[in-house]
Amino acid sequence: MPYFEPILVLVVGLTIGSFLNVLIYRLPRGKQFVKGRSICPDCGQIIKWYQNVPIVSYLALRGRCAHCRKRISLRYPLVELLNGLGYLFFYWRYDLSVELAVFAFLTSALVAIFFIDLDHQLIPDAITLPGVILALAVSFAPGGLGIVPSLIGLVVGGGALYLIALLGDWLFKRESMGGGDIKMAAMLGAFLGWQKVLLIFVASAAIGLVVSMALMLVSARLRETRVVPFGPFIATAAVAAIIWGDAAIAYYVHNFLHLN
Numbered sequence: 495m496p497y498f499e500p501i502l503v504l505v506v507g508l509t510i511g512s513f514l515n516v517l518i519y520r521l522p523r524g525k526q527f528v529k530g531r532s533i534c535p536d537c538g539q540i541i542k543w544y545q546n547v548p549i550v551s552y553l554a555l556r557g558r559c560a561h562c563r564k565r566i567s568l569r570y571p572l573v574e575l576l577n578g579l580g581y582l583f584f585y586w587r588y589d590l591s592v593e594l595a596v597f598a599f600l601t602s603a604l605v606a607i608f609f610i611d612l613d614h615q616l617i618p619d620a621i622t623l624p625g626v627i628l629a630l631a632v633s634f635a636p637g638g639l640g641i642v643p644s645l646i647g648l649v650v651g652g653g654a655l656y657l658i659a660l661l662g663d664w665l666f667k668r669e670s671m672g673g674g675d676i677k678m679a680a681m682l683g684a685f686l687g688w689q690k691v692l693l694i695f696v697a698s699a700a701i702g703l704v705v706s707m708a709l710m711l712v713s714a715r716l717r718e719t720r721v722v723p724f725g726p727f728i729a730t731a732a733v734a735a736i737i738w739g740d741a742a743i744a745y746y747v748h749n750f751l752h753l754n
Contacts, residue, residue, distance in 0.1 A: 500585055507581030507598070508548035511574035514606050518573065521606075521621075522614040537562035548574040569609065577605050583737075592635045597736065599628060600685060604729040607678060611725030617674025622681045629684035644684045651683025651691040652676050658695075675724050682732050690739040697731035698724070 519535070520527040532541040539561040545551050552571040559566060580601035581594075588594045603621050611617050626648065633644035655676045683691035706722045735742075 499590065500582060503585040503594075504578050504582045507578035507601075508574050510581075510602055511577030511605070512546065512548045514577055514602055515570050515573050517606050518609045518613075521618050522610050522616050534559045534561060534564070536564040548578070573605060573609065577602055580605070592632065592637065596628075596632055596685065599625070600732070600736065603681075604732055608726045608729040611674070611723040611729075615672070615723045617672065617678050617725050619674070619677065622674065622677040625681040626677070626684050629681060633684070639685070639687055643687050647683030647685070647687045647691055648680045649683070650688040652680030654692070654695065655679040675728065678725060678728055682728070686732075686735065686739070689743050690735045693739055693742060694728060694731045694735045697734055698727040701730055702727035 516532060517527050519525075532546055533539060534541060536559060539559070542560075545555065545560050549571050552566060555566070557566050557568070558564065581598050584594050584597040584601070588597070603625055606621055607617050629639075629648070630641065630644055633639045633641045638644075639647070659676060679691060679694075682694060686694075702722070702724060705727065709722065
């Protein structure tokens, strides 16, 4: 059964993606997200298990609640699909391994952070702090980053963003960056090391600048408030660093530092 493992990984990813939808909705609202049946946010009716099958139920219901027929946000299947494809990609790259487990966790954490921060300008400690602990723990695993590089990455990630936040506060005379962004950077540094977390800073700033300017051109509200959450840009840059970071760092070292 050559396709059993990738299909299983995909199904697990889609299923956890369904749980992420619950997490994204309930966690920033202070609601219990481990227990309790899923309900329609419009009519409050309990969603039956067969109406909650990732992707399939959305298609079968034609994107509408089975009770009130209100439209279900396309975000729900999108979150499931992103998480499932992320798991499948890292299975393709690492097979069944510790690396797959680590990057599966990071995939889910980054997807949840992306959408929570997008909606609420909030990066929950309930995601980043356990992430830091897990990163330090898996650094001891065979082939892991190692505890010293992991701690250095944590300090560089969190410390550098903290200094940038202090500078931004001084320049703009108001809070320029939340503590959640700093803890997220610390988590990523602990998982990926200081080189990749610096790459994430550069990439997220570039992505954020381009996207923010484009959004402000079309949104009067954004031009007035100038509030654009930074977490989604860090999450996007982190995915890019996970996939292409080693190649980008090697290219920089070879072509700009002239080291072999």
